[in-house]
Amino acid sequence: MDLSETTEHHGDGSRTPRPGNLTPSPPRSRAGSGNGKRTLDEKGRLWKEDEGEVARLMRTVDFAARKHTCQRRKDLDQTPYINHPIAVSNFLSSTGITDVRVLQAAILHDTVEDTPTTIEEIAEHFGPDVARIVQECTDNPNLSGQGAKAEQVRSAPHKSKEAQQVKLADKLHNLESIRRAPPVGWGVRRVQAYFIWAKQVTDICGPSHPALAKRLQRLYETAYTEIDGKYIPCHPEVCGPLLEEEKSRIDKRLHHLKKGEKPCPMPIFF
Template sequence: MSDVNPIVRLLDALHFAADRHRDQRRKDSAASPYINHCIEVAQVLAEAGITDTEVLMAGVLHDTVEDTRTTPAEIEARFGARVRGLVDEVSDDKSLPGGTRKRLQVENAPHASPDARRIKLADKYCNVHDITGRPPAGWPRRRCLEYLDWAEAVVAGCRGLNPALEARFDAALAAGRAALDPGAD
């Protein structure tokens, strides 16, 4: 698998994710195509200097097991054990209640591999940026602010690996808090 052109491998991951997420939409009022989020996570990683194709592939595929019927074995068979491992590290166990999944993300982030922590940081940046600019339909300001607080707690366990990613997250978090400031009404 490693003898295949890395660009071809990355495009294969993009195609696979687009197919698996084809009927999914983001929670924003425009119901943006979900795949845009997956692409943005990989783009943010690349813009922060990540050039490892398998990390970028895992960034594209980070929600595929969690949010579709894709199995970890399918990820491994098509993209290799390392990509599967990274996707596994950043995937929530959807059989658990939402509060438990959120708590586990905070608890597990510091113990994840450096590459999984970078993916998690890029994902949280994208989510904070989206919640601030295109909040989920029906989410009151308070819920958006609670998400920002939780994302900050997850990212606390992902720090120390990529100053560019951290700065980008911090800027989005500050902008989000300013935009959602309850005193702004």
């Protein structure tokens, strides 16, 4: 590749990498193996009950990364989508969840909903327990966006404890991401509607993991974000006054924007 297309040259002879339009590589095979080979146990399964927990967890991360290869988040910087499920799993592990099945389900929770992956495939690779939790965390594809949100509220009390834990961590990462910098194109009403709906879900799931429920409640009571140069409470019904500490949590690129201006994304290369 011609370096002049991807670098900015300076008078002192130095060069700064410049973001480029990269063509993502196609997803790997659905078997999850780069060379197409499948390792089966004596019962013909891809997963093994006696596999070490660390190996199982890393295999799950690898599988999810392959599935989400070409996807990016809707945030300002279009961060790789895989950052989200890894963060969800990390929220759980860092707050005392040691059940590897739950951590695996957190990493895989969007694969069926957002990629060409089936529950049967999850079960084949990672076993029925992980597949069950992932299925509980997967929205019905036949419902509209608002319909799926209403269904999450309706079905939340009937989810397993493990699925409720994943839901809490999923919402926490999404909410903290919105607080830092709302997705491109989101206005005040959409931000606040998302927080109000998320609280309905997490209030139901809260008893499944009090440590995350406490973090979420603190978030609802303190979270502000910045839109069109104005600080707005993310959850208008329960949010308290804006604190100076809260301002530091908001992406600094939003601080001096005037209405209609758009902040610059971070460069892809560093």
